[in-house]
Every structure is written in C-alpha cells, then in structure tokens.
Amino acid sequence: MLRTLLLLFLLLPMTVGAGPLQLRVQGSNTMGAALLPALVLGQLWAQQATVVRQAPGAMPNETLISAVDAQGRQLRIDIAAHGTSTGFAALGQGLADVAAASRPISDDEAHQLQALGDLRAASAEQVIGLDAVAVIVHPDNPLPQLSTEQLAQIFAGRVRRWEELGVSGGDIHLKARDDRSGTYETFKALVLTAQGRRLAAQTQRFESNEAVAEQVVTDRQAIGFISLAAVHGAKVLAIADGNAPAMLPDRALVASEDYPLSRRLYLYLPANAKPQAYALAEFAQSAAGQAIVAQQGFVSQRVVTQTITPQAGMPPRYRSLARQAQRLSVNFRFQPGSASLDSKGLRDVKRVTEYLRRAGKLQGKAVLVGFGDRKETPGRAALLSRLRAQAVRRELARAGVEVLQVSGMGDELPVAGNDQQHGRLRNQRVEVWVY
Structure with missing residues (x-):
C-alpha cells in the first residue's frame, strides 16, 4: 500500500x-x-x-x-x-x-x-496598435464637428438640445461605455476631466462599442463615443482641441497621433x-x-510615407519641406517632462530604421522636425523642440541612420490645446520626413 x-x-x-x-x-x-x-x-x-x-x-x-x-x-x-x-x-x-x-x-x-x-x-x-475614440451621431445628423469643450458640455448635460448646437433634433440622447471601459476612461480624461466636467447621470451606459454604435444608428437624437473600429455606419464628427483645427479620425491622423482623441x-x-x-x-x-x-479596423504601426499638401498657414520652411519631401506616418513622442522617448517611441526607432533600410535611405535622406507647446519665455519652445529632435537623432544614429537635418518649429502648427497636460504632450512631437 x-x-x-x-x-x-x-x-x-x-x-x-x-x-x-x-x-x-x-x-x-x-x-x-x-x-x-x-x-x-x-x-x-x-x-x-x-x-x-x-x-x-x-x-x-x-x-x-x-x-x-x-x-x-x-x-x-x-x-x-x-x-x-x-x-x-x-x-x-x-x-x-x-x-x-x-x-x-x-x-x-x-x-x-x-x-x-x-x-x-x-x-x-x-x-500593439493605435485607435481613436470616435464621436458618432446618426447618419442624418447634419452637424459636422465639435470642440472638446462642446463635447464636455454635451456629455455633462449642460447642452441638452441639438438646437443649441445649430441643428434641429430636439433633446440629445447620450450613449457611453461603462466605467470599466478604457474607451470611457480615455474620453473622461481627454474631454470631461480636462474641462472640469462629469458624465451626466442620464447617460445610457454599455459594456461594448457595438452596443453604443447600434443605439446611435437607430436613434436620430443620439450621440456616443466608441472605438474607431466599431463605427459600423454611424456618422463620425471632426473634433477640435484648443486652437488646433478640427480633425476627423482619419487613419493618417491616428497613425501620427495628431487626432485629439487618438489612443494606444x-x-x-x-x-x-x-x-x-x-x-x-x-x-x-x-x-x-x-x-x-x-x-480588424484599427491602425497599424507599419511605417509608410504620406504626401502633405502645402498650406498657406504653414511656416515657410515647413511648406518648402512639404513640397519636396514626404512625411513618415509615425511621430515620436516623449515621457512626460522629459526628452526621453516613451515606450512606443523606442520601438518606433526600430520601425523607422527598418523602413529607411528597405527604402535605401539610411544615409542623408531623413529630416527631423521638432514641435513643442507654448512657453512664456521667448525662444524656449523652439529650443526645446530642437532638443527633442536631437534626442531622436541620437537614437536613430545608434541604429545606423545618418539624419540629413534637424530643426525645431517651437509651438507652431499645434495639434492640441496647451491648457492641459495631455494637450501639451501631444504637441511635443518629432516628425520624420524623407527625400
């Protein structure tokens, strides 16, 4: 036994x-x-x-x-x-x-x-990928865009009727994800908390993006926010943050994380x-x-080139770059209060290097353009934006990339407002252009 x-x-x-x-x-x-x-x-x-x-x-x-x-x-x-x-x-x-x-x-x-x-x-x-919080309305709703301030007022219940936004429709019906959702947490941080607001008690809450989308496409008075991958026939609104232009969550703007409600x-x-x-x-x-x-409807991190159309409001040297070169789809961003790349940026160094290697442009074909948030001291934003671009240059040099030129544009061409930290961090970016 x-x-x-x-x-x-x-x-x-x-x-x-x-x-x-x-x-x-x-x-x-x-x-x-x-x-x-x-x-x-x-x-x-x-x-x-x-x-x-x-x-x-x-x-x-x-x-x-x-x-x-x-x-x-x-x-x-x-x-x-x-x-x-x-x-x-x-x-x-x-x-x-x-x-x-x-x-x-x-x-x-x-x-x-x-x-x-x-x-x-x-x-x-x-x-592992990029997404956007898309603000959606019924396909028949004529509203084209909203600011993050307007969004906060709507979802806090301060703006209750569509007529207050210049379109007909009566009462606004609010649809949102539940408290456990990262989609809700992103919207809360970037929109509600940033404007000092809280979600209105009358908001209907759902566990899935699909449930929110289904509610909005069947309700002419509804507005909701969901993952870009789950839009499924709803109308998507352009969103403006601060004095930056309104942007739709186009894949190029999500890939660069310029769209104000982009997320990882x-x-x-x-x-x-x-x-x-x-x-x-x-x-x-x-x-x-x-x-x-x-x-699956999300935005991959594969590096591709984008042709940028020169615009009258661009700084002259940036407009010249847009005429002669192409911009890569990735923007480098940094750890808060630092010139050190964040975790995505460190992997993006490898992705950019591999793209340049495949394209035969490792030596003298890439230009780095740094941007920053507004500073009170004259010239400081330009200096810091150039220092960030130099930090990216050093990382790329370790990987075998010889950069042709580095410049700092300071607080020009903002993609977000500067009143909140998340907006300042979004403005602190380095673009990569290739000839």
Missing part, C-alpha cells in the same frame, strides 16, 4: 504537467471582442498549430481558443473582455497572465501592481511573464501581427 501511494505521489507532477499550456488574457473590450482572438489565431497558424478551435466562454465577451502546437502539446487561451480596469485587477489577483488595455496604466494601478515589476518599462508596456492599444506583461505571453506580444508587434491589427 505504501509503495502504491509513493508511486502515485511520484506520478502526480507528471499528471499536472500534462495539462494544457494556458494563457489568460483579460481587459479591454475594444481589443478583446475581435482583435485579440484574431491575433491569437494568427499566432497559432504561424506556429503551425493544429486542431485550432474557438468557442464562446462562460460569459458574454469571453472567448476560449484551444489548439495543439507543433510539439503535440495542448494549448488553451482564455480571453475575457470586460473592460481595461478588469485586466489590471485580474493581473494583480493572479487571474490573468496579460492585461489588455485601451488606455495607459494609471499611477494608482502601477503602484498597486509594483510587485509584478515596472509595468511602464518597454518590455512590459507594449503598444496595450498589452501589459509582468516581469515574470509566461513564455506564451511574450510570444503573443512579439507576434502582435510583427509585420503579420500588425496586418491583423489593420484588418
């Missing part, structure tokens, strides 16, 4: 180890509804996995994917898409291996999860992340992964 028990004890680890390799991803509904399942399936097919199956999970907005890898091991990937904040909570409770987020981690969340490592480190905070899509990995978690993040960053990001 003792021998039998001993034998069972010795076999127990082998039995436990024979279970499927599991990866648990929790968080953003924007990402988890379709993008994350598509990335997981793409990764499995790229790894020549077989018996790949996808099924609904135990609750709505949950997905279970199973497969057998090339080594014959059983794989199980659980995706729960109940909102960004639920991903960080699950990561802290040991219920998730990866947190999917449609907004950056907050200071409080980073502090609460510090036992998992520095979640703002480049290896932990991985931007993240995977957050703890310091001791599972190999499967790193593998998923790396696949999402790859060319194949970025193609899936684009196929």
Whole structure:
C-alpha cells in the first residue's frame, strides 16, 4: 500500500504537467471582442498549430481558443473582455497572465501592481496598435464637428438640445461605455476631466462599442463615443482641441497621433511573464501581427510615407519641406517632462530604421522636425523642440541612420490645446520626413 501511494505521489507532477499550456488574457473590450482572438489565431497558424478551435466562454465577451502546437502539446487561451480596469485587477489577483488595455496604466494601478515589476518599462508596456475614440451621431445628423469643450458640455448635460448646437433634433440622447471601459476612461480624461466636467447621470451606459454604435444608428437624437473600429455606419464628427483645427479620425491622423482623441492599444506583461505571453506580444508587434491589427479596423504601426499638401498657414520652411519631401506616418513622442522617448517611441526607432533600410535611405535622406507647446519665455519652445529632435537623432544614429537635418518649429502648427497636460504632450512631437 505504501509503495502504491509513493508511486502515485511520484506520478502526480507528471499528471499536472500534462495539462494544457494556458494563457489568460483579460481587459479591454475594444481589443478583446475581435482583435485579440484574431491575433491569437494568427499566432497559432504561424506556429503551425493544429486542431485550432474557438468557442464562446462562460460569459458574454469571453472567448476560449484551444489548439495543439507543433510539439503535440495542448494549448488553451482564455480571453475575457470586460473592460481595461478588469485586466489590471485580474493581473494583480493572479487571474490573468496579460492585461489588455485601451488606455495607459494609471499611477494608482502601477503602484498597486509594483510587485509584478515596472509595468511602464518597454518590455512590459507594449503598444500593439493605435485607435481613436470616435464621436458618432446618426447618419442624418447634419452637424459636422465639435470642440472638446462642446463635447464636455454635451456629455455633462449642460447642452441638452441639438438646437443649441445649430441643428434641429430636439433633446440629445447620450450613449457611453461603462466605467470599466478604457474607451470611457480615455474620453473622461481627454474631454470631461480636462474641462472640469462629469458624465451626466442620464447617460445610457454599455459594456461594448457595438452596443453604443447600434443605439446611435437607430436613434436620430443620439450621440456616443466608441472605438474607431466599431463605427459600423454611424456618422463620425471632426473634433477640435484648443486652437488646433478640427480633425476627423482619419487613419493618417491616428497613425501620427495628431487626432485629439487618438489612443494606444496595450498589452501589459509582468516581469515574470509566461513564455506564451511574450510570444503573443512579439507576434502582435510583427509585420503579420500588425496586418491583423489593420484588418480588424484599427491602425497599424507599419511605417509608410504620406504626401502633405502645402498650406498657406504653414511656416515657410515647413511648406518648402512639404513640397519636396514626404512625411513618415509615425511621430515620436516623449515621457512626460522629459526628452526621453516613451515606450512606443523606442520601438518606433526600430520601425523607422527598418523602413529607411528597405527604402535605401539610411544615409542623408531623413529630416527631423521638432514641435513643442507654448512657453512664456521667448525662444524656449523652439529650443526645446530642437532638443527633442536631437534626442531622436541620437537614437536613430545608434541604429545606423545618418539624419540629413534637424530643426525645431517651437509651438507652431499645434495639434492640441496647451491648457492641459495631455494637450501639451501631444504637441511635443518629432516628425520624420524623407527625400
């Protein structure tokens, strides 16, 4: 009997180890509804996995994917898409291996999860795509655009009728995502909190972007905000922030993050992340992964050229550049209060370098143009914008790129207002142009 028990004890680890390799991803509904399942399936097919199956999970907005890898091991990937904040909570409770987020981690969340490592480190905070919070109305609504100030007044219930905005329609019906949503958190930070407002109590709330879109396209009096990937027939409004021009969430303006409600899509990995978690993040960053990001309606990070039409309001040297060169789709941005690139910027150095290598333009074909926020001291904005461009030049030089020219445009051509930190950070950018 003792021998039998001993034998069972010795076999127990082998039995436990024979279970499927599991990866648990929790968080953003924007990402988890379709993008994350598509990335997981793409990764499995790229790894020549077989018996790949996808099924609904135990609750709505949950997905279970199973497969057998090339080594014959059983794989199980659980995706729960109940909102960004639920991903960080699950990561802290040991219920998730990866947190999917449609907004950056907050200071409080980073502090609460510090036992998992520095979640703002480049290896932990991985931007896998770009999105925009699109403000939508019924297709028959004639309104063309709104400012962020007007948006705040509308969703705070201060502007209650469409007639106050110059169009007919009667009472305004507010539709929004729920409190757990990164889409809502982004809108709250960039619009409501920035204007000192709170969401009106009468707003209807929904867990998914699709539910908001469905409500708006069937209600002539409705207005809502959702992921760009979920517009589905609604009319999208142009948005202006501060004294910057109104912009639609066109893919080029989202890729450069100039559109005022642009946002990043993240995977957050703890310091001791599972190999499967790193593998998923790396696949999402790859060319194949970025193609899936684009196929799912989001904006990929693939570097492409953009032709910019010279405009009368542009500074003369910038207008001259627009006539002779093309702008790359990526803008470099920085850590708050610093000339150090943020986590996305560090990866963008590699992407820009690879683009220039493929195009045969590593030496003397790239121009860096820095921009900044308004400063009280004359000349300071121009100086700081040039210093940021110089910082990008140094990073590119380490990667083997010889930049032709560096210039600083100061606070010219703003893409956001300067009254709030998020607007100042958006204005602090470096563009890349190529001849």
